[in-house]
Amino acid sequence: MRERIDEIDQAIIDLWQERARLSREVGRTRMASGGTRLVLSREREIVERFRSALGADGTQVALMILRAGRGPL
Numbered sequence: 001m002r003e004r005i006d007e008i009d010q011a012i013i014d015l016w017q018e019r020a021r022l023s024r025e026v027g028r029t030r031m032a033s034g035g036t037r038l039v040l041s042r043e044r045e046i047v048e049r050f051r052s053a054l055g056a057d058g059t060q061v062a063l064m065i066l067r068a069g070r071g072p073l
């Protein structure tokens with residue numbers, strides 16, 4: 001079972017890093033065409049998705065995930 005836990009942890013790390021890369025790329029592309037760096041309505045939807053799946057901890061996880069893609073505000 002511990003082996004599976006280690007696999008899951010690695011998958012979370014890989015997905016976290018892939019998501020941060022994609023998020024930065026989307027932000028850069030949008031800014032290059034004159035748009036904003038952030039889209040708060042989209043970020044609110046994401047926070048709500050995590051909150052409804054995971055409760056209060058989900059909110060914190062979502063905020064950390066979003067920060068990983070754009071750096072601290």
Ligand SMILES: C=C(O[C@@H]1C=C(C(=O)O)C=C[C@H]1O)C(=O)O
Pocket residue numbers: 022023024026027037038039040042043046065066069070
């Ligand atoms: C990646 C995007 O850009 C920013 C980053 C987001 C994210 O990491 O999910 C969401 C909205 C934007 O603030 C996007 O608009 O999808």
